[in-house]
Amino acid sequence: SKTQHQYNFVVKEARYTRLCSTKSILTVNGEFPGPVISAHQGDTVYVNVYNRGTHNITLHWHGVKQPRNPWTDGPEYITQCPIKPGEKFRQKILFSREEGTLWWHAHSDWSRATVHGAIIIYPRKHRTYPFPRPYAEVPIIFGEWWKNDVWKVYTEFRRTGGSPNNSDAITINGQPGDLYPCSNSGTFKLNVDQGKTYLLRIVNAAMNLILFFSISKHNLTVVGADGCYTKPLTRDYIAISPGQTIDALLYANQEPDQYYMAARAYSSGAAVPFDNTTTTAILQYNGNYPPISSPPLPYLPYYNDTQAAFNFFGSLRGLPKRYPKSIPFNATTHIETTLSVNTFPCPKGQTCEGPNGTRFAASINNINFVASSIDILEAYYYHIKGVYSKGFPIFPPFLFNFTAQYLPLELQIPKKGTKAIVLKYGSVVELVFQGTNLVGGIDHPMHLHGYSFHVVGYGFGNFNKAKDPLQYNLLDPPLLNTVVVPKNGWATIRFKATNPGVWLMHCHLERHLSWGMETVFIVKNGKGWNETLLPPPPDMPRC
Ligand code: C2O
Numbered sequence: 274s275k276t277q278h279q280y281n282f283v284v285k286e287a288r289y290t291r292l293c294s295t296k297s298i299l300t301v302n303g304e305f306p307g308p309v310i311s312a313h314q315g316d317t318v319y320v321n322v323y324n325r326g327t328h329n330i331t332l333h334w335h336g337v338k339q340p341r342n343p344w345t346d347g348p349e350y351i352t353q354c355p356i357k358p359g360e361k362f363r364q365k366i367l368f369s370r371e372e373g374t375l376w377w378h379a380h381s382d383w384s385r386a387t388v389h390g391a392i393i394i395y396p397r398k399h400r401t402y403p404f405p406r407p408y409a410e411v412p413i414i415f416g417e418w419w420k421n422d423v424w425k426v427y428t429e430f431r432r433t434g435g436s437p438n439n440s441d442a443i444t445i446n447g448q449p450g451d452l453y454p455c456s457n458s459g460t461f462k463l464n465v466d467q468g469k470t471y472l473l474r475i476v477n478a479a480m481n482l483i484l485f486f487s488i489s490k491h492n493l494t495v496v497g498a499d500g501c502y503t504k505p506l507t508r509d510y511i512a513i514s515p516g517q518t519i520d521a522l523l524y525a526n527q528e529p530d531q532y533y534m535a536a537r538a539y540s541s542g543a544a545v546p547f548d549n550t551t552t553t554a555i556l557q558y559n560g561n562y563p564p565i566s567s568p569p570l571p572y573l574p575y576y577n578d579t580q581a582a583f584n585f586f587g588s589l590r591g592l593p594k595r596y597p598k599s600i601p602f603n604a605t606t607h608i609e610t611t612l613s614v615n616t617f618p619c620p621k622g623q624t625c626e627g628p629n630g631t632r633f634a635a636s637i638n639n640i641n642f643v644a645s646s647i648d649i650l651e652a653y654y655y656h657i658k659g660v661y662s663k664g665f666p667i668f669p670p671f672l673f674n675f676t677a678q679y680l681p682l683e684l685q686i687p688k689k690g691t692k693a694i695v696l697k698y699g700s701v702v703e704l705v706f707q708g709t710n711l712v713g714g715i716d717h718p719m720h721l722h723g724y725s726f727h728v729v730g731y732g733f734g735n736f737n738k739a740k741d742p743l744q745y746n747l748l749d750p751p752l753l754n755t756v757v758v759p760k761n762g763w764a765t766i767r768f769k770a771t772n773p774g775v776w777l778m779h780c781h782l783e784r785h786l787s788w789g790m791e792t793v794f795i796v797k798n799g800k801g802w803n804e805t806l807l808p809p810p811p812d813m814p815r816c
Pocket of ligand 1: 335516720781
Protein backbone atom coordinates (compact mmCIF):
# COMPACT_ATOMS: atom_id res chain seq x y z
CA SER A 274 0.00 0.00 0.00
CA LYS A 275 2.28 2.77 -1.28
CA THR A 276 0.76 6.19 -1.00
CA GLN A 277 1.92 9.68 -1.86
CA HIS A 278 0.70 13.01 -0.61
CA GLN A 279 1.06 15.16 -3.69
CA TYR A 280 0.08 14.60 -7.32
CA ASN A 281 0.45 16.67 -10.46
CA PHE A 282 -2.57 16.33 -12.73
CA VAL A 283 -2.01 17.87 -16.13
CA VAL A 284 -5.29 18.02 -18.04
CA LYS A 285 -4.40 17.71 -21.72
CA GLU A 286 -5.38 16.14 -25.02
CA ALA A 287 -3.87 12.81 -26.08
CA ARG A 288 -4.41 10.59 -29.13
CA TYR A 289 -6.17 7.31 -28.51
CA THR A 290 -7.25 4.58 -30.95
CA ARG A 291 -10.43 2.63 -30.25
CA LEU A 292 -13.00 0.93 -32.51
CA CYS A 293 -10.74 1.24 -35.58
CA SER A 294 -10.26 4.98 -35.40
CA THR A 295 -8.01 7.51 -33.70
CA LYS A 296 -9.06 10.75 -32.03
CA SER A 297 -7.89 13.23 -29.46
CA ILE A 298 -9.39 12.87 -26.02
CA LEU A 299 -9.05 14.93 -22.88
CA THR A 300 -6.95 13.10 -20.27
CA VAL A 301 -5.02 13.61 -17.08
CA ASN A 302 -1.29 13.16 -17.77
CA GLY A 303 -2.11 11.49 -21.09
CA GLU A 304 -3.62 8.47 -19.32
CA PHE A 305 -7.03 6.89 -19.96
CA PRO A 306 -8.42 5.91 -17.48
CA GLY A 307 -6.47 8.46 -15.47
CA PRO A 308 -3.94 7.94 -12.67
CA VAL A 309 -4.92 6.19 -9.43
CA ILE A 310 -4.84 8.24 -6.22
CA SER A 311 -4.07 6.13 -3.16
CA ALA A 312 -4.18 7.16 0.45
CA HIS A 313 -4.79 5.89 3.94
CA GLN A 314 -7.85 6.81 5.93
CA GLY A 315 -7.11 10.12 7.66
CA ASP A 316 -4.56 11.33 5.07
CA THR A 317 -4.51 14.71 3.37
CA VAL A 318 -3.53 14.69 -0.29
CA TYR A 319 -2.83 17.66 -2.58
CA VAL A 320 -3.48 17.58 -6.29
CA ASN A 321 -2.00 20.33 -8.45
CA VAL A 322 -4.40 20.58 -11.36
CA TYR A 323 -2.98 22.24 -14.50
CA ASN A 324 -5.47 22.94 -17.27
CA ARG A 325 -3.55 22.51 -20.55
CA GLY A 326 -6.73 21.81 -22.51
CA THR A 327 -8.81 24.22 -24.55
CA HIS A 328 -11.96 24.35 -22.39
CA ASN A 329 -12.70 25.24 -18.77
CA ILE A 330 -12.54 22.32 -16.38
CA THR A 331 -13.00 21.31 -12.75
CA LEU A 332 -12.08 18.08 -10.93
CA HIS A 333 -14.14 16.38 -8.22
CA TRP A 334 -13.22 13.67 -5.69
CA HIS A 335 -16.39 11.61 -5.75
CA GLY A 336 -17.45 10.31 -2.34
CA VAL A 337 -14.70 12.08 -0.40
CA LYS A 338 -16.49 14.07 2.29
CA GLN A 339 -13.97 16.90 2.51
CA PRO A 340 -15.01 17.84 6.05
CA ARG A 341 -15.55 21.62 6.36
CA ASN A 342 -13.72 22.05 3.08
CA PRO A 343 -16.11 22.24 0.13
CA TRP A 344 -13.67 24.71 -1.49
CA THR A 345 -11.85 22.01 -3.40
CA ASP A 346 -14.79 19.63 -3.92
CA GLY A 347 -14.97 20.59 -7.57
CA PRO A 348 -18.45 20.91 -9.11
CA GLU A 349 -18.40 23.82 -11.55
CA TYR A 350 -20.36 26.91 -10.43
CA ILE A 351 -21.39 25.13 -7.21
CA THR A 352 -18.19 25.25 -5.14
CA GLN A 353 -15.78 26.93 -7.53
CA CYS A 354 -15.42 28.72 -10.80
CA PRO A 355 -13.81 26.61 -13.50
CA ILE A 356 -10.07 26.38 -14.03
CA LYS A 357 -9.48 28.20 -17.30
CA PRO A 358 -7.10 26.95 -20.00
CA GLY A 359 -3.55 27.78 -18.93
CA GLU A 360 -4.48 28.08 -15.26
CA LYS A 361 -3.78 25.99 -12.20
CA PHE A 362 -5.59 25.09 -8.96
CA ARG A 363 -4.08 23.25 -5.99
CA GLN A 364 -6.83 21.02 -4.59
CA LYS A 365 -6.71 19.62 -1.09
CA ILE A 366 -8.39 16.27 -0.50
CA LEU A 367 -9.21 15.47 3.11
CA PHE A 368 -9.76 11.77 3.67
CA SER A 369 -11.61 11.41 6.94
CA ARG A 370 -13.88 8.39 7.33
CA GLU A 371 -14.00 6.79 3.92
CA GLU A 372 -12.25 3.48 3.27
CA GLY A 373 -12.21 1.29 0.17
CA THR A 374 -12.71 2.48 -3.38
CA LEU A 375 -13.90 5.87 -4.63
CA TRP A 376 -13.02 7.79 -7.75
CA TRP A 377 -12.29 11.23 -9.15
CA HIS A 378 -13.72 12.82 -12.27
CA ALA A 379 -14.13 16.07 -14.17
CA HIS A 380 -17.23 17.98 -13.08
CA SER A 381 -17.86 20.33 -16.01
CA ASP A 382 -19.79 19.68 -19.27
CA TRP A 383 -19.18 16.07 -20.36
CA SER A 384 -15.41 15.90 -19.94
CA ARG A 385 -15.71 13.23 -17.26
CA ALA A 386 -16.24 10.74 -20.13
CA THR A 387 -12.46 10.45 -20.38
CA VAL A 388 -11.22 12.46 -17.38
CA HIS A 389 -11.61 10.06 -14.46
CA GLY A 390 -9.69 7.57 -12.34
CA ALA A 391 -9.86 5.44 -9.20
CA ILE A 392 -9.22 6.52 -5.61
CA ILE A 393 -8.08 3.77 -3.27
CA ILE A 394 -8.23 4.36 0.47
CA TYR A 395 -6.46 1.85 2.67
CA PRO A 396 -7.26 1.43 6.36
CA ARG A 397 -5.42 3.60 8.85
CA LYS A 398 -1.98 2.32 9.78
CA HIS A 399 -2.25 -0.75 12.05
CA ARG A 400 -5.86 -1.41 11.05
CA THR A 401 -6.87 -4.22 8.75
CA TYR A 402 -9.63 -4.92 6.26
CA PRO A 403 -12.73 -6.57 7.76
CA PHE A 404 -12.02 -9.54 5.44
CA PRO A 405 -8.98 -11.75 4.78
CA ARG A 406 -6.15 -9.90 3.11
CA PRO A 407 -6.32 -10.36 -0.68
CA TYR A 408 -3.29 -11.53 -2.63
CA ALA A 409 -3.59 -8.59 -5.03
CA GLU A 410 -5.89 -5.65 -5.78
CA VAL A 411 -7.09 -4.64 -9.24
CA PRO A 412 -9.08 -1.58 -10.36
CA ILE A 413 -11.92 -2.38 -12.78
CA ILE A 414 -13.22 0.86 -14.28
CA PHE A 415 -16.22 0.91 -16.57
CA GLY A 416 -16.58 3.69 -19.10
CA GLU A 417 -18.22 4.64 -22.36
CA TRP A 418 -16.47 5.46 -25.64
CA TRP A 419 -17.81 7.71 -28.38
CA LYS A 420 -16.23 7.56 -31.83
CA ASN A 421 -17.19 11.20 -32.14
CA ASP A 422 -15.62 13.99 -30.13
CA VAL A 423 -17.37 14.06 -26.73
CA TRP A 424 -17.40 17.85 -26.70
CA LYS A 425 -19.34 17.71 -29.99
CA VAL A 426 -21.77 15.12 -28.63
CA TYR A 427 -22.35 17.41 -25.65
CA THR A 428 -22.76 20.70 -27.50
CA GLU A 429 -25.00 19.06 -30.12
CA PHE A 430 -27.55 17.68 -27.67
CA ARG A 431 -27.49 20.91 -25.69
CA ARG A 432 -28.22 22.81 -28.90
CA THR A 433 -31.06 20.61 -30.14
CA GLY A 434 -32.65 19.79 -26.78
CA GLY A 435 -32.82 16.14 -27.81
CA SER A 436 -31.31 12.98 -26.38
CA PRO A 437 -27.52 12.74 -26.58
CA ASN A 438 -26.09 10.22 -29.02
CA ASN A 439 -25.41 6.84 -27.51
CA SER A 440 -21.83 5.90 -26.92
CA ASP A 441 -20.32 3.43 -29.40
CA ALA A 442 -18.86 1.09 -26.79
CA ILE A 443 -18.82 0.28 -23.12
CA THR A 444 -15.28 -0.17 -21.83
CA ILE A 445 -13.43 -2.01 -19.06
CA ASN A 446 -10.26 -0.16 -18.04
CA GLY A 447 -10.53 1.88 -21.21
CA GLN A 448 -10.91 -1.13 -23.54
CA PRO A 449 -14.08 -2.21 -25.38
CA GLY A 450 -13.08 -5.87 -25.46
CA ASP A 451 -13.25 -8.77 -27.90
CA LEU A 452 -16.84 -8.31 -29.08
CA TYR A 453 -16.15 -4.91 -30.67
CA PRO A 454 -14.33 -4.29 -33.96
CA CYS A 455 -10.54 -3.75 -33.89
CA SER A 456 -10.49 -4.29 -30.14
CA ASN A 457 -9.01 -7.77 -29.46
CA SER A 458 -5.42 -6.71 -29.05
CA GLY A 459 -6.25 -4.24 -26.30
CA THR A 460 -8.73 -6.32 -24.27
CA PHE A 461 -8.00 -5.99 -20.57
CA LYS A 462 -6.52 -9.17 -19.09
CA LEU A 463 -6.41 -10.03 -15.43
CA ASN A 464 -3.81 -12.75 -14.72
CA VAL A 465 -4.44 -14.78 -11.58
CA ASP A 466 -2.88 -17.67 -9.69
CA GLN A 467 -5.17 -20.53 -8.87
CA GLY A 468 -6.04 -20.61 -5.18
CA LYS A 469 -5.48 -16.92 -4.57
CA THR A 470 -7.98 -14.16 -3.69
CA TYR A 471 -8.17 -10.85 -5.55
CA LEU A 472 -9.84 -7.61 -4.52
CA LEU A 473 -11.59 -5.96 -7.45
CA ARG A 474 -11.98 -2.22 -6.97
CA ILE A 475 -14.87 -1.56 -9.30
CA VAL A 476 -15.87 1.92 -10.48
CA ASN A 477 -18.75 2.75 -12.80
CA ALA A 478 -17.45 5.83 -14.61
CA ALA A 479 -19.91 5.37 -17.49
CA MET A 480 -21.86 8.50 -18.40
CA ASN A 481 -25.41 7.25 -18.73
CA LEU A 482 -25.49 3.51 -18.12
CA ILE A 483 -26.27 1.44 -15.07
CA LEU A 484 -24.43 -1.86 -15.66
CA PHE A 485 -24.62 -5.53 -14.86
CA PHE A 486 -21.23 -7.23 -14.45
CA SER A 487 -20.24 -10.84 -13.98
CA ILE A 488 -17.42 -13.33 -14.50
CA SER A 489 -17.92 -16.69 -16.13
CA LYS A 490 -17.97 -19.56 -13.56
CA HIS A 491 -16.94 -17.25 -10.70
CA ASN A 492 -18.88 -15.51 -7.97
CA LEU A 493 -18.13 -12.08 -6.62
CA THR A 494 -18.22 -11.39 -2.90
CA VAL A 495 -19.07 -7.74 -2.33
CA VAL A 496 -17.31 -6.37 0.78
CA GLY A 497 -17.65 -2.64 0.24
CA ALA A 498 -19.59 -0.01 -1.67
CA ASP A 499 -19.07 3.74 -2.13
CA GLY A 500 -16.04 3.81 0.16
CA CYS A 501 -17.68 2.00 3.09
CA TYR A 502 -17.52 -1.65 4.03
CA THR A 503 -20.56 -3.88 3.68
CA LYS A 504 -21.56 -7.27 4.98
CA PRO A 505 -20.13 -9.85 2.57
CA LEU A 506 -22.63 -10.51 -0.22
CA THR A 507 -21.86 -13.32 -2.65
CA ARG A 508 -23.54 -13.13 -6.06
CA ASP A 509 -23.02 -14.39 -9.59
CA TYR A 510 -23.53 -10.83 -10.94
CA ILE A 511 -23.50 -7.31 -9.60
CA ALA A 512 -25.36 -4.17 -10.67
CA ILE A 513 -23.64 -0.80 -10.42
CA SER A 514 -24.82 2.70 -11.38
CA PRO A 515 -22.76 5.62 -12.62
CA GLY A 516 -21.19 7.13 -9.52
CA GLN A 517 -21.15 3.92 -7.52
CA THR A 518 -18.08 1.93 -6.55
CA ILE A 519 -17.91 -1.65 -5.33
CA ASP A 520 -15.17 -3.61 -3.61
CA ALA A 521 -15.54 -7.30 -4.39
CA LEU A 522 -13.44 -10.36 -3.64
CA LEU A 523 -12.77 -12.77 -6.47
CA TYR A 524 -11.65 -16.26 -5.50
CA ALA A 525 -9.57 -17.81 -8.29
CA ASN A 526 -10.87 -21.24 -7.42
CA GLN A 527 -11.77 -22.69 -10.83
CA GLU A 528 -9.92 -24.87 -13.31
CA PRO A 529 -6.93 -23.01 -14.74
CA ASP A 530 -8.29 -21.59 -17.98
CA GLN A 531 -9.44 -18.39 -19.65
CA TYR A 532 -12.76 -16.91 -18.56
CA TYR A 533 -14.66 -13.91 -19.80
CA MET A 534 -15.83 -11.14 -17.56
CA ALA A 535 -18.53 -8.99 -19.11
CA ALA A 536 -20.68 -5.94 -18.49
CA ARG A 537 -23.71 -4.57 -20.24
CA ALA A 538 -26.33 -1.93 -19.67
CA TYR A 539 -29.36 -2.22 -17.46
CA SER A 540 -32.16 0.16 -18.34
CA SER A 541 -35.74 0.19 -17.18
CA GLY A 542 -36.54 3.23 -19.30
CA ALA A 543 -38.96 1.93 -21.89
CA ALA A 544 -38.58 4.61 -24.52
CA VAL A 545 -34.93 5.41 -23.95
CA PRO A 546 -32.55 4.16 -26.62
CA PHE A 547 -29.51 2.64 -25.03
CA ASP A 548 -26.34 0.77 -25.74
CA ASN A 549 -27.19 -2.91 -25.88
CA THR A 550 -23.65 -4.06 -26.52
CA THR A 551 -21.43 -6.04 -24.17
CA THR A 552 -17.92 -5.19 -23.05
CA THR A 553 -15.58 -8.00 -22.08
CA ALA A 554 -12.25 -8.56 -20.37
CA ILE A 555 -10.35 -11.77 -19.74
CA LEU A 556 -9.64 -13.55 -16.50
CA GLN A 557 -6.60 -15.68 -17.23
CA TYR A 558 -5.15 -18.27 -14.88
CA ASN A 559 -1.37 -18.50 -14.88
CA GLY A 560 0.13 -21.89 -15.77
CA ASN A 561 0.31 -24.38 -18.58
CA TYR A 562 -2.97 -25.71 -19.88
CA PRO A 563 -4.37 -26.31 -23.34
CA PRO A 564 -5.65 -22.99 -24.71
CA ILE A 565 -9.32 -22.80 -25.57
CA SER A 566 -10.44 -20.91 -28.61
CA SER A 567 -13.39 -18.96 -27.32
CA PRO A 568 -14.30 -18.96 -23.67
CA PRO A 569 -18.06 -18.77 -22.99
CA LEU A 570 -19.64 -15.47 -21.98
CA PRO A 571 -20.88 -15.28 -18.39
CA TYR A 572 -24.54 -15.06 -17.42
CA LEU A 573 -25.84 -11.49 -17.32
CA PRO A 574 -29.42 -10.49 -16.50
CA TYR A 575 -31.48 -9.18 -19.41
CA TYR A 576 -31.12 -5.45 -20.07
CA ASN A 577 -34.52 -4.51 -18.61
CA ASP A 578 -34.52 -6.95 -15.70
CA THR A 579 -35.50 -4.53 -12.95
CA GLN A 580 -35.95 -7.39 -10.48
CA ALA A 581 -32.37 -8.52 -11.04
CA ALA A 582 -31.06 -4.98 -10.57
CA PHE A 583 -32.96 -4.26 -7.36
CA ASN A 584 -32.49 -7.73 -5.99
CA PHE A 585 -28.80 -6.82 -5.97
CA PHE A 586 -29.09 -3.17 -4.82
CA GLY A 587 -31.61 -4.15 -2.13
CA SER A 588 -29.39 -6.89 -0.71
CA LEU A 589 -26.51 -4.61 0.24
CA ARG A 590 -26.13 -4.33 4.00
CA GLY A 591 -23.89 -2.04 5.96
CA LEU A 592 -21.32 -3.15 8.46
CA PRO A 593 -22.41 -1.22 11.57
CA LYS A 594 -19.34 -2.16 13.58
CA ARG A 595 -17.18 -0.24 11.08
CA TYR A 596 -19.60 2.68 10.76
CA PRO A 597 -18.06 5.99 11.59
CA LYS A 598 -21.29 7.12 13.21
CA SER A 599 -24.44 5.41 14.33
CA ILE A 600 -27.60 5.35 12.26
CA PRO A 601 -29.67 8.46 12.87
CA PHE A 602 -32.95 7.33 14.37
CA ASN A 603 -35.01 10.45 14.81
CA ALA A 604 -35.18 12.66 11.79
CA THR A 605 -35.62 16.38 12.48
CA THR A 606 -35.97 17.46 8.86
CA HIS A 607 -38.23 15.64 6.41
CA ILE A 608 -37.75 16.26 2.76
CA GLU A 609 -39.78 14.73 -0.04
CA THR A 610 -38.64 15.13 -3.59
CA THR A 611 -39.96 14.19 -6.99
CA LEU A 612 -37.45 13.36 -9.69
CA SER A 613 -38.80 14.08 -13.16
CA VAL A 614 -37.76 14.22 -16.72
CA ASN A 615 -39.58 17.19 -18.25
CA THR A 616 -39.81 19.23 -21.39
CA PHE A 617 -39.73 22.90 -22.31
CA PRO A 618 -41.55 24.20 -25.35
CA CYS A 619 -39.27 24.84 -28.30
CA PRO A 620 -38.27 28.53 -28.59
CA LYS A 621 -39.75 30.21 -31.69
CA GLY A 622 -37.66 29.89 -34.80
CA GLN A 623 -35.72 26.86 -33.53
CA THR A 624 -36.11 23.17 -34.20
CA CYS A 625 -35.95 21.00 -31.14
CA GLU A 626 -35.34 17.29 -30.98
CA GLY A 627 -37.01 16.42 -27.68
CA PRO A 628 -40.37 14.58 -27.51
CA ASN A 629 -42.92 16.08 -29.97
CA GLY A 630 -40.54 18.85 -30.94
CA THR A 631 -39.87 20.09 -27.38
CA ARG A 632 -36.60 20.40 -25.46
CA PHE A 633 -35.75 17.90 -22.74
CA ALA A 634 -35.36 19.18 -19.20
CA ALA A 635 -35.27 17.55 -15.77
CA SER A 636 -36.18 18.65 -12.27
CA ILE A 637 -36.33 17.97 -8.57
CA ASN A 638 -39.64 19.08 -7.02
CA ASN A 639 -40.41 20.68 -10.34
CA ILE A 640 -37.39 23.01 -10.11
CA ASN A 641 -35.15 22.86 -13.13
CA PHE A 642 -31.74 23.86 -11.80
CA VAL A 643 -30.07 26.71 -13.64
CA ALA A 644 -26.33 27.21 -13.14
CA SER A 645 -25.26 30.57 -11.74
CA SER A 646 -22.51 32.76 -13.16
CA ILE A 647 -20.37 32.63 -10.03
CA ASP A 648 -20.30 29.65 -7.72
CA ILE A 649 -22.83 29.30 -4.93
CA LEU A 650 -20.20 28.60 -2.28
CA GLU A 651 -18.47 31.94 -2.81
CA ALA A 652 -21.81 33.75 -3.02
CA TYR A 653 -22.77 32.19 0.32
CA TYR A 654 -19.41 32.80 2.00
CA TYR A 655 -19.01 36.40 0.85
CA HIS A 656 -22.73 37.27 1.07
CA ILE A 657 -23.00 38.10 -2.63
CA LYS A 658 -26.64 38.76 -3.48
CA GLY A 659 -28.53 37.67 -6.57
CA VAL A 660 -26.60 34.48 -7.31
CA TYR A 661 -28.97 31.94 -5.79
CA SER A 662 -32.03 32.02 -3.58
CA LYS A 663 -32.99 29.99 -0.54
CA GLY A 664 -36.22 28.14 -0.20
CA PHE A 665 -35.87 25.24 -2.56
CA PRO A 666 -39.23 23.48 -2.00
CA ILE A 667 -38.75 20.52 0.33
CA PHE A 668 -42.07 19.03 -0.71
CA PRO A 669 -43.45 18.48 -4.20
CA PRO A 670 -45.48 21.46 -5.40
CA PHE A 671 -48.45 19.35 -6.47
CA LEU A 672 -49.89 16.16 -5.22
CA PHE A 673 -50.37 13.81 -8.10
CA ASN A 674 -50.31 10.11 -8.73
CA PHE A 675 -46.61 10.24 -9.56
CA THR A 676 -46.40 6.86 -11.23
CA ALA A 677 -49.66 6.78 -13.18
CA GLN A 678 -49.37 5.74 -16.78
CA TYR A 679 -50.77 8.98 -18.19
CA LEU A 680 -49.90 12.19 -16.41
CA PRO A 681 -51.42 15.59 -17.22
CA LEU A 682 -49.36 17.42 -19.83
CA GLU A 683 -49.19 20.62 -17.78
CA LEU A 684 -47.06 18.79 -15.18
CA GLN A 685 -44.44 18.31 -17.83
CA ILE A 686 -43.09 21.86 -17.76
CA PRO A 687 -40.87 22.67 -14.74
CA LYS A 688 -39.92 26.04 -13.24
CA LYS A 689 -36.39 27.34 -13.68
CA GLY A 690 -34.43 28.35 -10.61
CA THR A 691 -31.14 28.43 -8.71
CA LYS A 692 -32.38 27.57 -5.27
CA ALA A 693 -30.74 25.97 -2.25
CA ILE A 694 -32.00 23.92 0.68
CA VAL A 695 -30.60 25.45 3.86
CA LEU A 696 -29.97 23.09 6.77
CA LYS A 697 -29.09 23.85 10.35
CA TYR A 698 -25.87 22.25 11.52
CA GLY A 699 -26.67 18.89 13.08
CA SER A 700 -30.12 18.45 11.48
CA VAL A 701 -31.03 14.82 11.00
CA VAL A 702 -32.34 14.68 7.48
CA GLU A 703 -34.70 12.09 6.13
CA LEU A 704 -35.07 12.48 2.39
CA VAL A 705 -37.48 10.57 0.16
CA PHE A 706 -36.76 10.45 -3.56
CA GLN A 707 -39.87 9.72 -5.61
CA GLY A 708 -39.40 8.89 -9.27
CA THR A 709 -42.25 10.14 -11.48
CA ASN A 710 -43.56 8.80 -14.75
CA LEU A 711 -43.36 12.16 -16.53
CA VAL A 712 -42.02 11.70 -20.08
CA GLY A 713 -41.76 7.99 -19.18
CA GLY A 714 -40.06 7.06 -15.91
CA ILE A 715 -36.53 5.73 -15.51
CA ASP A 716 -34.19 4.86 -12.63
CA HIS A 717 -32.20 7.75 -11.14
CA PRO A 718 -28.85 7.17 -9.41
CA MET A 719 -28.98 10.08 -6.94
CA HIS A 720 -25.66 11.31 -5.57
CA LEU A 721 -24.93 13.67 -2.68
CA HIS A 722 -21.59 15.46 -2.26
CA GLY A 723 -19.97 15.89 1.15
CA TYR A 724 -21.79 13.03 2.84
CA SER A 725 -22.45 9.33 3.01
CA PHE A 726 -26.07 8.49 3.73
CA HIS A 727 -27.90 5.47 5.06
CA VAL A 728 -30.30 3.96 2.54
CA VAL A 729 -33.10 2.93 4.89
CA GLY A 730 -35.73 1.87 2.36
CA TYR A 731 -36.82 1.70 -1.22
CA GLY A 732 -39.84 0.43 -3.14
CA PHE A 733 -41.84 0.51 -6.34
CA GLY A 734 -44.82 2.75 -7.04
CA ASN A 735 -45.86 5.76 -4.96
CA PHE A 736 -44.22 6.23 -1.57
CA ASN A 737 -46.77 5.54 1.14
CA LYS A 738 -46.15 7.86 4.07
CA ALA A 739 -48.21 5.78 6.48
CA LYS A 740 -46.93 2.32 5.65
CA ASP A 741 -43.49 2.43 4.05
CA PRO A 742 -41.57 3.97 6.99
CA LEU A 743 -42.62 0.99 9.13
CA GLN A 744 -40.41 -1.18 6.94
CA TYR A 745 -37.27 0.96 7.14
CA ASN A 746 -34.04 -0.85 7.86
CA LEU A 747 -32.51 0.97 10.83
CA LEU A 748 -30.33 -1.97 11.77
CA ASP A 749 -27.76 -2.32 9.02
CA PRO A 750 -28.61 -0.03 6.09
CA PRO A 751 -25.78 0.42 3.61
CA LEU A 752 -23.85 3.69 3.84
CA LEU A 753 -23.61 5.03 0.28
CA ASN A 754 -23.12 8.25 -1.63
CA THR A 755 -25.22 7.23 -4.65
CA VAL A 756 -28.58 5.45 -4.41
CA VAL A 757 -30.50 4.08 -7.36
CA VAL A 758 -34.13 5.21 -7.15
CA PRO A 759 -36.18 2.64 -9.08
CA LYS A 760 -38.20 3.65 -12.11
CA ASN A 761 -41.59 4.85 -10.84
CA GLY A 762 -40.46 4.00 -7.35
CA TRP A 763 -38.89 5.65 -4.34
CA ALA A 764 -35.92 5.47 -1.97
CA THR A 765 -35.36 6.99 1.48
CA ILE A 766 -32.00 8.13 2.82
CA ARG A 767 -30.89 9.55 6.16
CA PHE A 768 -27.90 11.62 7.08
CA LYS A 769 -26.85 14.00 9.82
CA ALA A 770 -25.88 17.43 8.53
CA THR A 771 -22.54 17.77 10.30
CA ASN A 772 -20.45 18.87 7.34
CA PRO A 773 -20.88 22.62 6.89
CA GLY A 774 -20.70 24.02 3.38
CA VAL A 775 -22.37 23.93 0.01
CA TRP A 776 -22.99 20.43 -1.31
CA LEU A 777 -24.42 19.42 -4.64
CA MET A 778 -27.02 16.68 -5.01
CA HIS A 779 -27.80 15.35 -8.47
CA CYS A 780 -28.70 12.46 -10.70
CA HIS A 781 -25.47 10.77 -11.82
CA LEU A 782 -26.85 9.95 -15.25
CA GLU A 783 -24.96 12.67 -17.06
CA ARG A 784 -27.79 13.62 -19.42
CA HIS A 785 -30.16 14.14 -16.46
CA LEU A 786 -27.55 16.33 -14.73
CA SER A 787 -27.14 18.32 -17.94
CA TRP A 788 -30.91 18.72 -18.12
CA GLY A 789 -31.05 20.15 -14.58
CA MET A 790 -31.85 17.31 -12.15
CA GLU A 791 -29.84 18.80 -9.31
CA THR A 792 -30.00 21.04 -6.27
CA VAL A 793 -27.66 22.18 -3.49
CA PHE A 794 -27.68 21.88 0.26
CA ILE A 795 -26.24 24.73 2.28
CA VAL A 796 -25.28 23.35 5.68
CA LYS A 797 -24.76 26.16 8.15
CA ASN A 798 -21.90 26.37 10.61
CA GLY A 799 -22.26 24.83 14.04
CA LYS A 800 -21.12 26.43 17.26
CA GLY A 801 -18.06 24.30 17.99
CA TRP A 802 -14.56 25.25 16.83
CA ASN A 803 -14.54 22.23 14.52
CA GLU A 804 -18.05 22.83 13.21
CA THR A 805 -17.37 25.77 10.91
CA LEU A 806 -16.34 26.15 7.31
CA LEU A 807 -12.59 26.40 6.71
CA PRO A 808 -11.37 29.50 4.86
CA PRO A 809 -10.93 29.30 1.07
CA PRO A 810 -7.49 28.52 -0.35
CA PRO A 811 -5.65 31.54 -1.78
CA ASP A 812 -5.72 30.31 -5.38
CA MET A 813 -9.48 29.79 -5.92
CA PRO A 814 -10.11 30.13 -9.68
CA ARG A 815 -11.80 33.40 -10.67
CA CYS A 816 -14.91 33.54 -12.80
CU1 C2O B 1 -19.55 11.84 -9.22
CU2 C2O B 1 -21.32 15.40 -8.59
O1 C2O B 1 -20.38 13.65 -8.88
